[in-house]
Amino acid sequence: MNRSESAEQTAAVAAVLAQLGVRPAERVLIMLPDGPGFAEAFAAAIKHQAVPLPVNPLLSAQDIAAAATKAGARLLVASAEQIHTLNDLGSKPPVLINGPQGAWAAVQTLVLGK
Secondary structure: OOHHHHHHHHHHHHHHHHHOOOOOOOEEEEEOOOOHHHHHHHHHHHHOOOEEEEOOOOOOHHHHHHHHHHHOOOEEEEEHHHHHHHHOOOOOOOEEEEEOOEEEEEEEEOOOOO
16 A cells, blocks of 8 residues: 555545544544554544544453543444454444455444443
8 A cells, every 4th residue: 555545545534533423632542453554543533633542452342441431532443353342332333444455444433421
């Protein structure tokens, strides 16, 4: 993937964050392994003026919920392989984002007792 393709993907993910209602200064948990997807999600959060917070992709749903609550995050970006963990959060269903090699990430709107 070249730089312009990565920039296009970052802009596309930033647009998805906007569509999902992420506002500037809101926290977005990023639970992706190192690689292009992580870099694009991190850059997209910054582009959208949100605060990207990396978390370990091996966390359980309970640990994710605790981290999201402590950070005040309302959105989680995770690999598509983590859909089962996202479903265990008991929030809204995940939304898939198209990445460079197909659906690389799922975004989960978190319900934190608000």
